[in-house]
Amino acid sequence: MTLVSEQQIQVLHVDDEPSLTDLTATFLEREDDKFTVETANSGNEVLERVDSHLPDCIVSDYNMPGMDGLELLQGVRENNPDLPFILFTGKGSEEVASEAISADVTDYLQKGTGSETYELLTNRIRNAVNTRREAERADRQEELMRLTEFAGNTGGFEFDRESGRVLLTVGARRIIERPNLTEIPVEEAIELFHPDDREEVQQALEKGFEAGDKLRDTWRLHPGGSDERLLDVTITPVVESGEQVTKLRGAVNDITEKKTRERQLTELNRATQALLEAETRQEVADIGVEAASDILNFKANAIHISEADDTQLVPVAQTDDLNSLIGNIQPLPVTDSIAGRVYRDGEPAVIADVQQDSDSHNTGTDLAGHLYLPLADHGVLIAGSEKRAAFDQQDTALGELLAGSLIAALNRVEHEQT
Incomplete structure (x- = not known):
């Protein structure tokens, strides 16, 4: 059993003959107790209802005065391109079927006199609604997965070897929870990390100056007064004159939530x-x-x-x-x-x-x-x-x-x- 098969299905049936809409509603609700059928007798009435409340499926006659079924389909499709719409008509011809398909009808069914016709219509409605609901669920699932991807807070820093101080961007200050601290001695910066990670941080800085290679690693941060954070840190050596690395510039990305x-x-x-x-x-x-x-x-x-x-x-x-x-x-x-x-x-x-x-x-x-x-x-x-x-x-x-x-x-x- 799937979720969609357990949900109620609201059908709006339009035909200019009230006796036919009543008969169809009776048969559909008898065939499937999940169906609730409302009726209308003109295309304009349907468009007014759709503006205030969307049914799960529209079942429409073709030959109606004022606005036929294809014109109604075009009117519905202007604002509801995916709403299931079944043309249920007594006029069966290749021309009508072709026009209906071109207008993006969901399904096309010719009226008959026996109960088999209504059994078939019930199945067509159920399949059309379930297909749409499954597509909506898939779209929602994709959206939910996207929402759970967290970009993280980013910041930057620059470590000047001569002064021994680290300049911090606004983002970096936010991450270490020191919003008013524009720079910090490198020793204090290292102390912000987890005790077990501090030696690695120190070695990475030394390697950046000595080897001149770009480095990237993940370390645990212990900012004052909050829980441990996980940082993705990229360090890039800077050569301002000659061949000696004088500064290290870096980007920090708080990937804790991710x-x-x-x-x-x-x-x-x-x-x-x-x-x-x-x-x-x-x-x-x-x-x-x-x-x-x-x-x-x-x-x-x-x-x-x-x-x-x-x-x-x-x-x-x-x-x-x-x-x-x-x-x-x-x-x-x-x-x-x-x-x-x-x-x-x-x-x-x-x-x-x-x-x-x-x-x-x-x-x-x-x-x-x-x-x-x-x-x-x-x-x-x-x-x-x-x-x-x-x-x-x-x-x-x-x-x-x-x-x-x-x-x-x-x-x-x-x-x-x-």
């Missing part, structure tokens, strides 16, 4: 493999909260699953950190909670402070910043923090990668148990 993201992506891949072996919904949820905590550093997180009647999101797995912050975790209503809103809309949400949101159900706790990740029609993954605005775009991107793996695992488990 390496962290690389590690997280690697570990997310391992978690995905574990999810492939999970046999129950509970196993999937347990792996999910552990991965969110250990890999993404979402220490306080929980997975809530939708009940059969789809009125509540029930907690099925949570971290000890979350339990210690809010105690007994309660089910959340689908209708009037932030989690329910995310579940219904199917879009992630970053909340700077849930205490300021009218739909919050964590008032009176120490939790502030939250990240809500939808798990399709299964539920939501919720991560919380005592800090305001604790989650950023990178967190959301990585969280959605994990959520995608959870959705696939939950779909598979559900399919295997039915």
